[in-house]
Amino acid sequence: MTVTFDGAPKADHINFGVGQPSMDLLPVELIKKASDGFLAQAQSAEINYGPLKGDARTLEALANFLSSHYETSVHQDNLMLTGGNSQALDFLSSQLITTGDVVFVEEPSYFLAFQIFKDHGAKLVGIPVDDEGINIEFLESALAYQKPKLLYTIPCFHNPCGHTLTVKRRERLVELAKRHDFIVVADEPYHLLRYQENSPPPMGDFWQDDVVISMGSFSKILAPGMRLGWLQTSPNILKQLLSSGVLNSGGSFNHFGGHIIRHAMSGELLEQHLRHTKAALAERVDAMDEALHQHMSDLCSWRKPKGGYFFWLQLAAGIDTRDLRKVAIEHKTGFQPGPVFSSNQGLENFLRLSFAHYGCDEIETGVQRLATALRKHVAGS
Amino acid sequence: MTVTFDGAPKADHINFGVGQPSMDLLPVELIKKASDGFLAQAQSAEINYGPLKGDARTLEALANFLSSHYETSVHQDNLMLTGGNSQALDFLSSQLITTGDVVFVEEPSYFLAFQIFKDHGAKLVGIPVDDEGINIEFLESALAYQKPKLLYTIPCFHNPCGHTLTVKRRERLVELAKRHDFIVVADEPYHLLRYQENSPPPMGDFWQDDVVISMGSFSKILAPGMRLGWLQTSPNILKQLLSSGVLNSGGSFNHFGGHIIRHAMSGELLEQHLRHTKAALAERVDAMDEALHQHMSDLCSWRKPKGGYFFWLQLAAGIDTRDLRKVAIEHKTGFQPGPVFSSNQGLENFLRLSFAHYGCDEIETGVQRLATALRKHVAGS
Numbered sequence: 001m002t003v004t005f006d007g008a009p010k011a012d013h014i015n016f017g018v019g020q021p022s023m024d025l026l027p028v029e030l031i032k033k034a035s036d037g038f039l040a041q042a043q044s045a046e047i048n049y050g051p052l053k054g055d056a057r058t059l060e061a062l063a064n065f066l067s068s069h070y071e072t073s074v075h076q077d078n079l080m081l082t083g084g085n086s087q088a089l090d091f092l093s094s095q096l097i098t099t100g101d102v103v104f105v106e107e108p109s110y111f112l113a114f115q116i117f118k119d120h121g122a123k124l125v126g127i128p129v130d131d132e133g134i135n136i137e138f139l140e141s142a143l144a145y146q147k148p149k150l151l152y153t154i155p156c157f158h159n160p161c162g163h164t165l166t167v168k169r170r171e172r173l174v175e176l177a178k179r180h181d182f183i184v185v186a187d188e189p190y191h192l193l194r195y196q197e198n199s200p201p202p203m204g205d206f207w208q209d210d211v212v213i214s215m216g217s218f219s220k221i222l223a224p225g226m227r228l229g230w231l232q233t234s235p236n237i238l239k240q241l242l243s244s245g246v247l248n249s250g251g252s253f254n255h256f257g258g259h260i261i262r263h264a265m266s267g268e269l270l271e272q273h274l275r276h277t278k279a280a281l282a283e284r285v286d287a288m289d290e291a292l293h294q295h296m297s298d299l300c301s302w303r304k305p306k307g308g309y310f311f312w313l314q315l316a317a318g319i320d321t322r323d324l325r326k327v328a329i330e331h332k333t334g335f336q337p338g339p340v341f342s343s344n345q346g347l348e349n350f351l352r353l354s355f356a357h358y359g360c361d362e363i364e365t366g367v368q369r370l371a372t373a374l375r376k377h378v379a380g381s
Numbered sequence: 382m383t384v385t386f387d388g389a390p391k392a393d394h395i396n397f398g399v400g401q402p403s404m405d406l407l408p409v410e411l412i413k414k415a416s417d418g419f420l421a422q423a424q425s426a427e428i429n430y431g432p433l434k435g436d437a438r439t440l441e442a443l444a445n446f447l448s449s450h451y452e453t454s455v456h457q458d459n460l461m462l463t464g465g466n467s468q469a470l471d472f473l474s475s476q477l478i479t480t481g482d483v484v485f486v487e488e489p490s491y492f493l494a495f496q497i498f499k500d501h502g503a504k505l506v507g508i509p510v511d512d513e514g515i516n517i518e519f520l521e522s523a524l525a526y527q528k529p530k531l532l533y534t535i536p537c538f539h540n541p542c543g544h545t546l547t548v549k550r551r552e553r554l555v556e557l558a559k560r561h562d563f564i565v566v567a568d569e570p571y572h573l574l575r576y577q578e579n580s581p582p583p584m585g586d587f588w589q590d591d592v593v594i595s596m597g598s599f600s601k602i603l604a605p606g607m608r609l610g611w612l613q614t615s616p617n618i619l620k621q622l623l624s625s626g627v628l629n630s631g632g633s634f635n636h637f638g639g640h641i642i643r644h645a646m647s648g649e650l651l652e653q654h655l656r657h658t659k660a661a662l663a664e665r666v667d668a669m670d671e672a673l674h675q676h677m678s679d680l681c682s683w684r685k686p687k688g689g690y691f692f693w694l695q696l697a698a699g700i701d702t703r704d705l706r707k708v709a710i711e712h713k714t715g716f717q718p719g720p721v722f723s724s725n726q727g728l729e730n731f732l733r734l735s736f737a738h739y740g741c742d743e744i745e746t747g748v749q750r751l752a753t754a755l756r757k758h759v760a761g762s
Contacts, residue, residue, distance in 0.1 A: 028423050028425055028427075035416055039409075039412070046606060048606050083464060089630075093475070094471060094501060115629065223429070224428070225637045226637050227635055245496030245497035249493035255605075
């Protein structure tokens with residue numbers, strides 16, 4: 001979001017609209033160590049154009065890292081490196097859709113993904129989600145009269161809703177993709193950020209069905225500024241992607257950054273940081289859940305997320321969270337109103353809170369401020 | 382090109398088809414020093430999402446660096462960072478063209494740019510070039526019956542032809558772009574690699590006309606694997622580009638790499654390396670020109686380039702350089718045949734040689750091999 005990159009929130013505001021890690025979770029020392037490890041042995045070829053899929057050693061380290069965290073093993077033949085999930089989604093849009101193509105998106109979903117698809121001329125069709133993920137019955141109905149090229153889903157710790165797509169629905173989604181000949185693009189940056197019991201394997205685990213592309217990223221488990229991520233998919237789909245002009249012209253999307261993160265993965269650096277990050281975020285989930293119970297339970301409903309970054313709050317019908325946001329800003333807090341996540345400007349009485357950008361004390365204070373703003377707004381409207 | 386990234390040429394071949402710097406021109410020590418300089422003082426924000434245009438200090442350092450090398454001064458308000466010119470061209474295609482749009486390209490031109498435009502559904506129309514650059518009369522004729530969205534040009538030390546667009550033609554090109562409402566996308570990775578007298582300012586110097594986007598890159602003056610480049614254009618066009626989904630979602634395309642190159646620009650590191658690179662490449666131009674005169678002057682014609690990476694050779698009509706290439710490979714050498722640079726599979730009797738990927742002795746040996754292959758091919762055909 002422009003507001004967060006180009007205009008940081010005011011220092012005395014607690015803006016839960018910011019879906020970024022807090023500064024204390026950005027590991028400058030780790031990056032220094034990993035860079036030193038790489039640069040101490042760096043070769044000329046490592047600052048030349050990189051292999052299209054990414055450096056083989058980086059892919060191997062990534063496959064090992066993912067295999068150690070997933071229930072199932074990951075093979076490097078199913079992986080390629082990207083410049084993070086935003087770049088990956090833009091790349092997939094360039095390669096897989098043409099102007100006028102239909103893209104199915106979840107309703108609600110990550111609003112900047114909408115913008116990326118629109119930049120490529122796609123027509124968006126929203127498919128509702130519920131607590132188990134995308135609604136398969138509604139999807140089947142929509143498929144009866146529209147043919148999407150892609151379906152974009154956030155299957156694990158959804159943005160903004162926080163839910164995880166059930167295993168049964170994953171299987172049905174893949175069946176439908178095969179039957180109706182569309183690609184499932186699964187955006188899974190939060191997959192490794194689980195704070196409770198295990199979640200299903202990532203959608204990339206369905207690579208053998210030849211209709212799924214899973215996007216993973218180091219942005220939320222290491223550092224967004226490194227701009228490194230990966231795709232997990234079938235060799236067939238990889239082959240198509242590797243024929244792209246941009247890759248053949250420029251080589252691997254982030255060759256240099258890949259070497260640094262290879263060193264972070266090969267030692268224990270990334271592993272330790274991931275443990276630290278999960279522990280810190282797990283405390284923040286609890287802090288936000290408790291603060292909501294204490295200050296706002298009469299005003300809204302929510303489900304405590306089991307991972308990821310976000311709480312999704314439902315307010316009373318009739319409240320427009322776009323208006324509420326103005327009041328919240330007066331009270332030095334903030335959030336993302338529901339309609340920004342809607343492909344058709346709906347969801348007025350919902351809002352998204354991120355618990356990743358602030359520590360527990362600030363979360364408590366911010367929720368207090370939000371409750372005050374909401375009571376004032378309700379009283380005034 | 383896939384062949385060079387994923388399958389390096391055999392060790393005993395001298396393949397002039399490779400348009401990459403030689404390994405000895407890739408400055409690992411410089412990158413180490415610049416990384417150390419950055420990381421010694423790095424802050425958390427510097428590994429978070431970056432500002433959409435790029436870090437302000439990096440843009441200021443870039444403006445100063447460019448101003449010190451150009452005849453005219455460059456202001457950071459006209460700059461934004463990219464992930465190198467391939468990424469930049471893909472980004473501009475996403476933002477500025479939709480499926481079915483017409484893009485004018487030079488005939489011949491950089492073949493992987495064609496692929497990038499085609500990936501975005503563009504229809505390519507070739508406009509011939511001559512020793513002074515794109516043929517303006519032909520362009521005017523083409524504009525009478527077709528309306529391009531973009532015109533893609535390599536104005537300085539052209540790939541593959543080596544020529545530089547004259548100042549007079551630059552002015553006429555910009556006039557035509559204003560009159561016919563198209564954007565000139567100028568690919569200028571070789572602009573700072575001049576080995577003789579000064580060349581005109583880059584096309585970015587026409588930013589105030591609001592129809593020109595110039596793409597510059599660190600790939601050819603520092604290291605391709607860093608994946609950092611820049612756009613120079615008008616505030617109006619920048620504003621449009623900065624509204625893109627991919628930037629607003631992921632932040633600056635290469636925040637981390639940008640900090641390292643900022644340090645390389647702020648000290649003398651990049652300056653020294655550029656001097657070294659130019660001196661080395663100037664010797665190689667001379668070596669290739671001399672070898673061509675010695676071994677092939679009766680078989681082809683060429684103009685000695687004043688900068689960049691490439692010689693463009695014209696052979697006798699009737700020779701198909703795609704066939705010649707097979708003979709060349711048998712003789713352990715190589716080049717890029719003319720038709721790959723043509724938007725309509727023409728230019729059969731032309732070929733491109735890069736002098737950047739080998740030292741002077743290898744250039745002499747490789748040209749000898751090529752001459753032998755050509756004589757054999759001519760005798761046998």
